[in-house]
Amino acid sequence: MPYGIAFTVGSRRLMTVERDVATLAFSLKDIFCERLPPVPALTSVEGLRVLSAPARAEKRLREAMPGFLVGARDTFDRSFIDMAGTYDAYLARFSGKTRSTLRRKRRKFEEAAGGRLDLREYRSPDELERFAQLALPLSRRTYQARLLDAGLPEDDHFRAAMYQLAEVDCLRAFLLFLQGEPVAYLYLPVEGETLIYAHLGYDPHHAGLSPGTVLQLAALERLFAEERFRYFDFTEGDGAHKALFRTGSIRCASFLLLRPSVVNRALLGSLALFDQSVSLAKSLATRTGAEALARRMLRA
Template sequence: MPGQSTPIAFTVGARRVFCVNRELEPVVFSLEEALAGSLPTLPPLAREIDGMRVLSAPLAMASAIRTRFPNHIAGAQEEFRRHYIAMDGSFEDYLAQFSGKTRSTLRRKAKKFASADGGTLDVRAYRSRAEVAQFLDLAQPLSQRTYQARLLDAGLPDSEEARAAMLADAAAGNMRCFVLFLAGEPVAYLALPVRGDTLVYAHLGYDPAHASLSPGTVLQMEALRLLFAEDRFRYFDFTEGEGTHKALFGTHSIACCSFLLLRKTFANRILLGARNAFDAGVAQVKAMTRNGGSLASARKLLRS
């Protein structure tokens, strides 16, 4: 089975400095698998595959997973809280979990956005194959303007294969997409594949020109209101990675990690060693600045 050309990125904060590609087989834990502590089915790796990219594994299982692959080197481990929403109640039940101050802030943001657009929120939902095709036509140009696309290479995928996969999911009833409009123009989008009873937080983006109106937050809340009304889903999975947005909207979390398992070759040893040294240097710079070190000292350390 062919792997995926995967960039092993050297990053400072959200900015990618450079990357090295490897052919890796993704091993992705669904939220249900992570909560149950069960390992996904692992296909045998073809000879030309450099290894695996393990995504969103329960932190408690990381050691056991590495032990199962003694001929691989583990590295580039990232640890995070995997936030999710348990959708076993109503939207009103969900809102009740926020503090009064947070509920007030969310209402104020929605009212502010609506006031900028004549007094109502224009949020449109897309789920059929034809509707999701329309969603992609609206959201793709917007995605190119988002910081997710410009800085993180994480905008909406624009390949024919990715489009076909989303349309196939939509035809099977397994896509939920939303767009928030302002004066008739799209300013934020949200794309959610459906996996079983779980909504997967795949792509959220908004026009930075309207950041002061909090379009991402406004769209997230309105989409959740519509999704709770379907009374179909068990979880809303915010997937891997930390973030204030995920922490705010999530009701629960589980300690997870993502890491690489590369074949034990000289080149892979050098690559993972360089990545680990780079991450350690970035962490040292961050610690220095937090502890009162000057910006000039931080720059000097980065140059050394």
């Protein structure tokens, strides 16, 4: 399937080059069990997109595919929440200062909302239809959609998959409302005993009320109460939000393995040179005090 190899500066995507690749994604259970998922056939594609591979598995893959080009590599701590205990036990893991900050953010949001937290959960196919009606317009306003092309998908395939998951009770979706209007959403498919952190977004006009943080914690309280789930998987990528809420993490990498064609060599070489240039420019901006100005220009 087509995958867009992105040339990005900060959170802004400047250009995307598509290559047809198969995907090999490691689940949290794969990582814990130290197993390699089945490698898909590569007969009609340019290579493999590997997601969240731990170091040992990455070494095995690269040895099994000699000659393939490795590029677009991103290393990160794959964060997760161990939900074996209670919600109160989970909260107790935070420092006193962090718990105080989280309570203050929720209180501030409740005050702006008229005194109570309006959090709504969607699970059945009918409920998910309403969720889509409310969440999709909100998603279009988020920075995830505007800058990263990572808002809630709006295609028929996503909609069909959403209903199929709901039919077998394998989806949890939440909306946080402010004065009757949705301002943040959270979309969580379920795989066995694991909740998958697929989509989170919030209205940037209300960023001062920390709606994403308030929604995350309130949703976790409900999810712990179900006593059904063992893990909350934040999947690939770093971020302050994941670092705040996680109880553990595993060092992983996502990368491409492409056939050694001239075009693929040029593409991955250009990407590496571009990323190196961006890193040098960022270092220069930091040293000269121009980093804040550069960030404002990128957000404009």
